[in-house]
Amino acid sequence: MPVSRKQQALDAHASWAGKIEVVSRAAITNPAELAVAYTPGVAEPCLEIAENPQLSYVYTRRWNLVAVVTDGSAVLGLGDIGPEAGMPVMEGKCALFKTFGGVDAFPLCIRSHDVDEIVRTVELLQGSFGGINLEDISAPRCFEIERRLKQACDIPVFHDDQHGTAVVSTAALVNACKLTGRDLRSIRVVISGAGAAGTSIARLMVKMGVRDIVVCDRAGSIYEGRAGLSAVKTELAAWTNRGKRGGTLSDALTGADVFVGVSAPGTVTGEMVARMAADPIVFACANPVPEIMPDEARAAGAAVAATGRSDYPNQINNVLAFPGIFRGALDVRANDINEEMLIAAAHAIADAVGERLAPGYIIPGPFEEGIAYRVAEAVAEAARASGAARLG
Numbered sequence: 001m002p003v004s005r006k007q008q009a010l011d012a013h014a015s016w017a018g019k020i021e022v023v024s025r026a027a028i029t030n031p032a033e034l035a036v037a038y039t040p041g042v043a044e045p046c047l048e049i050a051e052n053p054q055l056s057y058v059y060t061r062r063w064n065l066v067a068v069v070t071d072g073s074a075v076l077g078l079g080d081i082g083p084e085a086g087m088p089v090m091e092g093k094c095a096l097f098k099t100f101g102g103v104d105a106f107p108l109c110i111r112s113h114d115v116d117e118i119v120r121t122v123e124l125l126q127g128s129f130g131g132i133n134l135e136d137i138s139a140p141r142c143f144e145i146e147r148r149l150k151q152a153c154d155i156p157v158f159h160d161d162q163h164g165t166a167v168v169s170t171a172a173l174v175n176a177c178k179l180t181g182r183d184l185r186s187i188r189v190v191i192s193g194a195g196a197a198g199t200s201i202a203r204l205m206v207k208m209g210v211r212d213i214v215v216c217d218r219a220g221s222i223y224e225g226r227a228g229l230s231a232v233k234t235e236l237a238a239w240t241n242r243g244k245r246g247g248t249l250s251d252a253l254t255g256a257d258v259f260v261g262v263s264a265p266g267t268v269t270g271e272m273v274a275r276m277a278a279d280p281i282v283f284a285c286a287n288p289v290p291e292i293m294p295d296e297a298r299a300a301g302a303a304v305a306a307t308g309r310s311d312y313p314n315q316i317n318n319v320l321a322f323p324g325i326f327r328g329a330l331d332v333r334a335n336d337i338n339e340e341m342l343i344a345a346a347h348a349i350a351d352a353v354g355e356r357l358a359p360g361y362i363i364p365g366p367f368e369e370g371i372a373y374r375v376a377e378a379v380a381e382a383a384r385a386s387g388a389a390r391l392g
Contacts, residue, residue, distance in 0.1 A: 019091040020098070020106075025061075054390075057130070057333060066105040066131040066326055068093050069122055071113055074138040074161070074196075077287060083109030086136055093135060093160075101323025101372045103330065105133070115144050123152045130330050131337075133322065134159040139195040140232040156329045156337040162200035164318035167325070167342050168363070169201050169260060169283060170208055171349035172316055175362040176281045176304045182257060184209040188277075190256045191215045192249055192291060193263035194222060199236055201260055206239065207339055208346065214241045214256075216249045250275075257281060265289035270300035279303035285316050304359050313360035320349050320366055324375025332380045332389035344382035348375045 003011070013019075026037040035041050045059035057063040072086035073079075090107035097105035108125070110118055122132055132155060134146055142159055149157040158164075177184055189210055191198045194217040202213050215222050215236060222229065223244040224237040245252060253259060253272050258281040261268065268291040273282060282297040284290035285308040294305035294312050306314035325345050329337055352364045352374055364371055383389040 013088060019088075019095045053127070056127070061104060062128065062130050063333070064102075064104050064330055065129050066097060066103055066133050066330075067108050067122070067125065067129045068097075068105050068133045068135050069108045069110065069118075069137075070135045071110050071118060071137055073113055073136070073141075075136045080138065083111050090135060093133070096319050097133075097323055097326065099323075100319055100366065101327040101376070103323060103326050113141070115141055115148070118145055119148045119152065122149055126153045126155055129155060130333070131156040131158065131326055133326070134161075136161065139199075140230065142196050143199075143232060150336065154335050156326070156334050158322070158325065158337045159196065159200075160318055160322045162196045163204075163337070163342055164321040164325070165197040165262065165285075165316070166200040166204040167321040167346045168316050168318055168349065169285070170204050171320070171346040172283060172306055172314065172363045173205065173210075173258065173260075173281070174208070174346065174350040175353055175357055176258075176306075179357055179359065179362060180279045180281065180303050182281075185211055187257040188212040188214070188255070189258040189260060190249070190252045192259070192261045192267055193217070194233055194236060195262070197262040197285075198260075199232070201262065202236070202240055204339070204342060204346070207343060212242070214245055214252045216252055220248045221245050221252050259283065259291075261285055261291035263291060265291065268292040268297075270296050273297050273300035273302055276301070282306070283316060304362060306362065314362050315365070316363070317366055320364065320371060321345055321375065324348070324372035325379050327372060327376035328379025329383060329388075331376060331391075332383045333391045334383045334388045335390060336388045337379075338383075338386055338388055340386040341379045341382045341388065344378040345375050348378035 028034050028037050049055045049059060068090045070086045070090055072081055072083040075081050075086040075089055087107060087109050090109060094105035094107055097103040110121055112118055146157060146159045191202055194215050198215055202215055222233055222237050223241045250272050254275045255277055257277045261284040263286055265286050273280060280302050281304045282302040283306045284292045287308040290307045294307055297305040306316050308316050352371055
């Protein structure tokens with residue numbers, strides 16, 4: 001009898017006993033080597049770093065080390081399962097960092113949902129790392145945690161659920177518009193999902209030139225003045241949906257050029273796609289079951305369809321973004337990952353498609369050679385140009 005996917009995954013994780021490990025880079029095979037790697041020789045770099053803490057990037061692994069931080073409150077599609085249960089995902093993220101970007105990453109799973117405690121914990125540990133990757137922290141706390149850590153830390157702080165998703169989605173949009181003869185400045189985009197991913201996608205698309213975006217939550221279109229909006233959604237309403245369109249997601253999609261879904265399975269029908277503009281673009285990224293299956297979207301008239309799944313073309317996959325973004329930031333010892341760096345990453349991913357652009361290929365796959373390093377180079381250059389780099 002074939003082994004189920006569930007059992008396969010459990011057996012693999014049990015055999016690995018963890019997806020990452022610490023490996024010594026220093027040979028310690030005799031007393032002389034021990035004396036250099038540890039006492040008394042280790043005192044020399046300690047004294048140098050005490051005089052100039054920036055030398056920690058020279059004499060330790062800090063220059064290549066990222067903390068992957070979670071509180072376990074929004075793990076994949078599993079919800080608030082706690083920090084220990086989130087550990088397999090964080091280990092997996094660390095393995096992806098190393099595999100695709102050559103970045104050493106270490107999971108920090110914090111037993112608290114308190115914003116102040118999480119911020120203070122990471123702030124106190126920042127001297128051990130070259131960057132912080134926030135992961136699977138529920139909205140709206142994730143926005144506040146990132147904002148405060150960016151203010152408190154002198155190393156890059158990046159929330160992948162927000163910005164990684166935004167970079168890859170926007171890269172795909174650039175190429176989908178090119179394929180369908182659209183201009184970013186003249187399209188209407190409807191986003192389903194007003195959490196971390198949806199809000200960040202909207203923000204980056206605006207920065208890239210999109211002028212007309214409507215974001216929908218469970219109650220329908222978000223607009224300035226709508227009753228019952230949270231503080232985060234009130235802020236979102238101030239710079240989206242300038243026409244103050246009300247109504248449901250279905251209403252919003254009528255005549256829209258682009259749909260981006262980061263919400264829930266089955267929220268879009270073929271009939272809704274058919275009422276969009278001619279040759280619509282549909283990114284249905286709810287995982288594992290998208291808002292609409294790509295076959296159904298195409299049958300309803302979609303010129304381009306993308307999902308978050310690996311078993312369909314055009315996967316919107318964050319692994320295209322975060323390893324290269326951190327590789328570039330670390331290489332120039334950046335003190336931030338800013339919008340200029342995110343825009344550069346999106347363009348680098350989009351440009352990697354080149355002349356191969358087609359309805360089933362608007363974005364490269366994560367295993368295509370050199371993707372992370374193309375992104376890294378673009379991000380490093382943007383860091384230098386924007387003043388975030390501390391190395392030339």
